[in-house]
C-alpha cells in the first residue's frame with residue numbers, strides 16, 4: 239500500500255530512532271518529514287504555516303517530553319493526529335497520554351501497529367474536518383434564514399398600517415387645501431407625509447433583502463443595490479465618517495439583488511465599525527464602481543480605519559473569525575459575503591490602502607458575460623464523457639462548475655487536496671483536474687508538487703483556478719511550472735477550450 243506524501247512533524251532527538259520510525263512509516267505511506275528537537279523548534283514548526291497531517295513525538299526528550307509537546311499542539315487548537323512513541327513501557331505515562339487526548343501510544347520496539355493506527359487516525363481526522371465544515375454551513379444558513387424571515391415578517395406587518403397612514407395623510411392634506419389653517423399645521427402634515435415616504439422606502443429595502451424567492455440570478459442594477467445598502471447602513475455610518483460615491487459607467491451584473499444587498503450591507507457596516515466614533519470629518523467611506531474588463535465589474539468599499547493586517551487577509555473570511563467583542567461580532571459577516579459572491583460566480587477580497595484603511599473589493603460578472611457563458615452547449619458537449627476532478631474548498635464553486643459541465647460528464651468534487659491525492663493513489667485517474675490555488679490545508683501548488691511525485695502524468699492534467707489576487711509566490715510558481723490557470727469567475731469559453739485540448743481517456747481508466 240502506498241499513500242500520498244504525509245506531512246509528518248517528528249519530535250525526536252535520536253537520529254537512529256527517527257530513521258527507524260520513518261522506515262516503518264514509509265512501508266505504508268510516502269512521507270514528507272520534518273524533525274524538531276526542542277520546544278522552540280516545535281513552536282516555530284507549528285506556527286510556520288505548514289498544515290501537518292501527523293505529529294509523532296518521542297516521549298523522553300532532553301528538553302521536554304511528548305505530553306508537553308502535545309499540550310503545545312492543543313494550545314494552538316490544531317486537530318492533527320498526535321502519536322507518542324516511547325522506548326519503554328511506563329503504564330502511568332501511557333494512561334496519562336491517552337487521557338490527555340493523544341491519539342495513540344506506541345513502543346519503539348513494537349511499531350507493527352503504526353501503519354494501521356496512522357491510517358485510522360487520518361481517516362478520523364478527515365471525518366472530523368468534514369463534520370466541522372457541515373456544521374459551519376448549517377449555522378450560516380440558519381442565521382441567514384432566520385434573519386431573513388424575521389425581517390420579512392416585520393416589514394410585512396409594518397406595511398399595512400403604513401399604507402393607511404400614508405393615505406390618511408394624503409387625504410388630510412387634500413381636504414385642507416383652500417381652507418384657512420395656520421401654515422405651521424400644514425407644514426407639519428407635509429413633514430409627516432415625507433417621513434412616511436421614507437419609512438416606506440426603508441421597508442421596501444428590508445423586503446428587498448429578505449425576499450427568499452428573489453434569489454434567482456439575473457441582470458442586476460448594481461448602483462440601485464448599493465444605494466439601498468448605503469441607506470440601510472446609514473445609522474452605522476453618519477456619526478463616524480463621510481460617505482462618498484464614485485460610480486462608474488457599468489453594465490448590469492449577474493447576481494441577485496437581495497444577496498448583493500446583503501453583501502454590501504455587511505461590507506459597509508464593517509467599514510463603519512472599523513472607524514472610531516466622532517471624527518466624521520477626518521474619516522471617509524467611499525464606494526467605487528468600475529467596469530474592469532469586458533466581462534467583469536469591480537466594486538470597492540474604501541474606509542479610513544486601521545486596515546487589515548496582511549497575514550489576516552484570508553483568515554477574516556473564515557466563519558467565526560472576529561476581532562470584535564462578544565455581542566458585537568459573530569465573525570460570520572465576511573464568510574457569508576464570500577459564499578454569496580462565489581455562488582454568483584464572482585470573487586471578493588481585501589487589500590490595504592496606501593496610507594491607511596482597507597479596500598474590500600467585489601468582482602462580479604457582467605450579465606452579458608454570464609448569458610454568453612451560461613450552460614452553453616459547447617461546454618457541455620466538450621465535457622461529454624470526460625472524467626473531471628474539481629478541488630475547491632468553496633463547495634458552491636465546485637457545485638456550480640459541476641452543474642455547468644452537465645450530466646454527461648463524470649465529475650468528482652472534493653474540498654481538500656489531500657483527499658484527491660488519496661483517490662489517485664488508490665488508482666483513480668482523471669482526464670482533467672481543476673484545482674483551486676488557495677486552500678487552507680494543502681494549497682494548489684503543494685498539491686501539484688505532491689501529485690508530480692506520485693503520478694506526473696496526472697499532474698500535467700491540472701488546471702488551476704484562481705480568485706485573481708496573485709501573490710509573488712503564486713506567480714513564480716505558475717511561471718516555473720507553466721501550469722495553466724483560469725481565473726474566477728470562470729470564463730466558460732476558456733474552460734471549453736481547455737477541455738477540448740485535454741487528451742481523452744487518461745491511461746489507467
Ligand SMILES: Nc1ncnc2c1ncn2[C@@H]1O[C@H](COP(=O)(O)OP(=O)(O)OP(=O)(O)O)[C@@H](O)[C@H]1O
Pocket residue numbers: 504508509510512541543544545546554555559560561562566567568569570571572573596
Ligand atoms: N473594513 C474593515 N477594516 C478593518 N478590519 C475589518 C474590516 N472588515 C472586517 N474586518 C475584520 O474582519 C473580521 C471579520 O469580519 P466579519 O464581518 O466576518 O465579522 P465581524 O464583523 O467581526 O462580525 P459580524 O459581521 O458577524 O457582526 C472583523 O472582526 C475585523 O477584524
Ligand SMILES: [Mg+2]
Pocket residue numbers: 504507508567571572
Ligand atoms: Mg461584519
